[in-house]
Amino acid sequence: MSLAPPCTFPAEPEISGLGVRVAIYAQNLLSFIPAISALSDGEVAPYELDAVKDQSTTILITAFGILISAMVQAQTIGLPNFHANIVLNLSWMNNTNAFIYFLLYVQHKSQLGPQRIKAGLTSWFKHFYGVTKSGERDLNLKQEDSTTTLQNPSIEPQSILAVIFRVKVRGVVAILGSLHLSMMSALGLWLWINPLRFGTDAEANACAIEHSSTIILGKNIPLASSGLRIWSILVYAVLLVPGLNLLWPIVLFLLLMKFYSALRKPHDRRDARRQRAKRLDSAESPSLLRTPESDPAPTVPPGITKRARRLARRSLWALQMWYNPFLLPTVAGLVLLFVINIIFIVDTEVTLRQNRFLLEAGEGDWSFGQTLALLLLVLPLRDLRVFGARRDVTGSLRNAVHWQAQTEILWDLVRRGADVNVQAEGSRYPTVLLLVVGRRTDVEFTRILLSSGANPDIADSTDCTALQSAASQGKVEIVKLLLAHGADPNIAGGQHGTALQAAAVAGNAEIVKLLLESGADPSIEGGQYGTALQAASSLAYPEIVKLLQPQRGGGHWLC
Template sequence: MSIEPCQIPGNPDITGIGIRIAIYVQSFISFTPGILALANGKVTRGDLEAAETQATTNLVLAFAILVSFIVQALTLGLVNYHASIVLSMSWLNNTNTFICFLLYIQYKSQADTPRRVDTSWSAWALHSRDLLASLLPGASSKGPSKRCAEHKATGGNADARTSSKILVRRFVLVLGLLHLSLMASLGLWMWSNIQTFGNGADASLNDCAAHYALIIILGKRVHFSSEALRIASLVFYAIFLVPGLNLALPIAVLLGLYNICRRHLPTPTSTSKHRPGAYKRSWAILPLFIGLILLLVINVVFIADIELTLEQNASLQGMFGREWGFGQILSMLLLLVPLRNLAETILARRIKQRQRDSNLGSRAASKLRAGQHARSSYKKRGP
């Protein structure tokens, strides 16, 4: 009969089913604006704003998880094994940031987009630099000179709306950058020495996890104390540590995808007088489709690895980890916020579609009445 040499106390506020379901559902909800854009054949401002709203909500909740991570690790103590689960879940929360940038790249590369940005490396390097520079305190006095004429022409209300949209977009960018950096710093903290992690943690519990816990990576079992895993984790988290630079790798991957598609697939041009056909539009949206599929596969792999890791180490944890507590119930209730955003996005899309259908019907009726009036006038005049 085999007897477990040690046991890790369960932590339902991290590994509980309620916490996991809430994070998994949020990560899948973040794909909704991209799916709606695929159905529309292009990324609209509405799709971009819906993605930014969804990302803002989810990233605020993701920050709450990381702050709880820090507080518990410094006070009550957090076992290194549970810390690794939190970090894996944080990667799922980063999906919101990556989807926002995927939609933004698609939107700015479309032929009918104002101030279109080419999908070349140099163009996006310059555009990314301008975006990051706009976050600096003194940037507001330098940047608006190019757009002041446009804002004066459109009036004060349009200027206020544009400023609010830019503020929201910058806020999402700041949240995404800081969340990546905070997650990376916590990853470096933990993997620098998993046995001494956490000021208030019981050293025996960290030793237990280090010697007996197994981590599932791409379906393969890896010992938690593996030196190769430690070095790879330190390198990987170091890449995402510096704000601004931590988005260089994801943006490079997405731009590489767009460049490959641009070389081999037809794209609509801005010189065309007519709307691009369905065939061309479907090809133009293909990079977005591939990017969403890639992010979806990564999410599914992370979820599968987390669930397999918990199942693999179930014998090391007590039954307390399966109890429903305050943290799990609260996380399920907070899930109502992104679900509400999802409902608002779908409802707004239906209203816009009805307005478009109504406008098309009104135009068709006007043309029909004009034609009937012309025929009646012709009959009255005679041949």
């Protein structure tokens, strides 16, 4: 014969019913699928980051509903502090999406390429504040990291958080994540500053404080525990201020990166010594310098299919985790977030089960709110479908590049999230950037492609980069854009050699000066005429000869 409970408090199926809990559990666990898929090849492409952003935004918007409902009910008809604690557990899980997006954003920005940020606290501090070494705003950070935005990348409205705290808060995920943390903290402080006076249901609050408990990491802690109350107040006070509440997880992750980078330093030093030795050997043996004739493209062994090569690349994921400085911490962060979610699920379910004798009848009743919560799962499931469809869009862009489709078609595919670096094998211009620069003069589209992560150093079928092509054709504005987005002016190949040699052959003094100011090396030999100076002299371009001639009494080249 079971004993009657000393007291009871009302059931709240609309707030913490089975349907609501299952919906929150499912949508947060689903958020790991795009992240795992994005990291499956060792890199996070812009369209993959954009897909994660879409899903995170959807889940964060719906996560505000349970917080707002709990606050309104507590102030009107009453909400027991026991159920408010359950709401906080569910809200902690809803923060997962913002942190997943942050991890993938850091991974995306740390990858090799023109937009790469070095693995250091100082570099990332400057990045988040949007300041370059010269103290100017970094123009590369003026566009939100989304390939679906085809607006002028030099114009980006600042968020309220950025204005108040002077922090470069990026995109809607960061803003929603920060505001959700603040609203959750406000509810937590309201609850734990005085649990007995929370809301309007004083009788239910007294019953919960005296007889109920909560599970934290498998440990049963009474709701009346002073230690639980003090720690809760401290944690929620730290996370209350918008903008600043995102600094704590960011700092912790970057400190982890600093520790990981310290472990990698011996390996990096060995690589640096090997690179220096290789450069010295190349300087002593000019005949060993790379040319298209002496260093042909590697051939594919017979019998190796395209699918087999892709499988082989993905089997090297563990090796990529070592050579990519952020991949291992990113994967470790995702694993930690998944474990935290499982812990919250188990703790919440055990808490409800242990205290069900104090709940009035009706906690398990099905309600309209629970049905609505389950129906909202359609949104993250839809985002998963869109994520998979991005790969189809990328395939369409590859075909469009191969057949040199109209600019409007290329523009639309990039806007829909295709990978701008996808390569059409066997084409004269294998990437959309090479096609746009080599065959068309579209400065705005070039700007969008570069801001969306297009790699300017990929070569076409003649071993010529986009910078070399633009320099040979006299496209000054496009040359400026390519250099501003990290194009290497010293890559040798193609008909003329380097971009500087191509500009000298074309007789364009303005481009020659731009390349010299960007670090182009005039001593590199190649092409029909040898060095850029020899080309300008042979073709009788005195203004370019004057730019390229060394200064008297020194080894510096005039810029």
